[in-house]
Amino acid sequence: MKPSEMITVFEDRTCYVNLTPEQTKELQSFERIWGSQNFIVRSDHRVLLKKYVGFVASKNLQIQILPKIFRDGESREIEAEKEHSIQLLFRLLTYSNYLKVKEIPTPKMVSKYQNDILEIFIAIFIKEFLNQFKVNVHRQYEPIEENTQFIKGKIIFQKSLLRNRDLNYLHYVIYEEFTEDTLLNQIFKTTIERLLRITKIAENKKRLKTGLLYLQHVQTIKLNQTIFDKIRFNRLNHQYLPLFNLSKLFYYNEQAGMSNGDEYTFTFLVPLNELFEYTVYKALKGLEEYSVLYHKPQKYLDKKNKAFMLKPDITIFKDGKVETIIDVKYKNPIHGIDVNVSQADIYQMLSYSLAYNCKNIILVYPMFRINNGYINPLGKYEIETENGIVKITIIHVNICRDNLDGILNDLMEYLKI
Structure with missing residues (x-):
């Protein structure tokens, strides 16, 4: 996917956006997410998106929807409003415990990542990954099955007889190997490769490439819900839970009508009113x-x-x-x-x-x-x-x-x- 410029609109405010025909068509395809009563795209390039905040990054379009906090009409302080709105969004995500990584972007960080919440999410993810893996690369014992001349672990006699009928020197065995090619690391590597294709920020690219070096002996996989459901956390790997949750965030397109794991689409959309409700609840x-x-x-x-x-x-x-x-x-x-x-x-x-x-x-x-x-x-x-x-x-x-x-x-x- 070729990265495109992030377009910013504010929830429940009519905004002018200069879209290409391809971008307009792609944006209109997301109407099923919002529902027709919350989604208006006019021929004069004015857009009104209600209910959700977050971002959609697809093949030709990157658009973020921020909570409005300045006024209802068009703001003359658009860059300042972007900065404050992004900080507010992450504050609500953190206070409500929706975002498990407790990092609220500073104004400097928001500016550094060009007021782009997708880039900020990527920065938070790769920073968390590098911090964890610098201290302790995740490894664990994984079951390995192979046909070999050397007996190690246990012989699976039924498979050995079927596969090695005339090859008496081979044995089909299963054993455990302490490896970094774990399912959890495979999820992280696949996520990093996908993020590398979409990021526009040089520092994010550099850090993502460093992450791939850490995982050079780990294979990539096809992500699906079953893969995520297989992961279990215990006292030995619980420190990777926030990173795992961020990987799920990047994978799941949770809104109705979106296909999970579409490699050309990243979607993170949260109902703003529910986010605000839950923040007030957490305060009380x-x-x-x-x-x-x-x-x-x-x-x-x-x-x-x-x-x-x-x-x-x-x-x-x-x-x-x-x-x-x-x-x-x-x-x-x-x-x-x-x-x-x-x-x-x-x-x-x-x-x-x-x-x-x-x-x-x-x-x-x-x-x-x-x-x-x-x-x-x-x-x-x-x-x-x-x-x-x-x-x-x-x-x-x-x-x-x-x-x-x-x-x-x-x-x-x-x-x-």
Whole structure:
């Protein structure tokens, strides 16, 4: 694959991109990933991609979709926004534990790799590989079967009789050999070779070639799901688990309609709202004396007919009672100078209150940079019901901080605990 320039768009923002006819055709082939309601490619080269962030790198097209944090419209600070958005994406991936390698790119690193998240992923992968293999090349005992004059290990008599009927000097044997040509190393080598074909950064190429030198006695294989499923980790090889997870990330095209392991396509797409939800959940998970549940418990609003399933984002319990329900949405609640919460969102919160007998509901949004002058709460509603007053509080949290404690601090004042 000939590397092409990475095109950047922002999730849920109409962006102008100058695509060739081949790139347009390839981009349109990914509509099945997003769904037609989240995917618009217009004839005037304007593109709107919703729901997912990440990248797609195919034969003629490399496009990355970043979370927007500056404003809804076109930004005049596009390079600065790319840098901050990439840092935010990796921060969310790390906080949510989606990315097992705990490395958040610095501004210098983001700039060094040309604001390209695929190149940053490659850099993180090969750096982790070289760090591990400089200290300890992975080796283990592997079963070897061969037909030989020398007896070692155990003779497999049935195969020996079938293969060596008139060759009494040969024996079909099985034995174990301490080797670096392990299945795990074969996965790493195959991944490195594929990454070498797609990277555009000289330093990544250099490091990937060094990685191949480390694995020069290891064979490459055809990757598939069965190969990955065969790998088991124990105390002797657990240090390679983060590297293995990154290899899986590069292999799997997990979105519907994409063929696994397509050698011409790298896909990493994550639903942004779910990533933000889980980050907020992780920030709250350490609350002492409280039980914090994610997407649980699920209930039917109409229990008798089992209709209208409810699945709150985050539920906080104490002594078996629901104290607070938190709904998380990655969108800008401030339009112009006004905070606007949709009626549908308020009705959804009232449904939660009714089904879970909860009087404290919090709607959580990310703090867009243009909104950092707005203090919490952004809004408070008190709605009278037959069961009492339901309090709905609207807040935004600063997700550009360097740790999860900041998000927890933003929330603490409004939790009924």
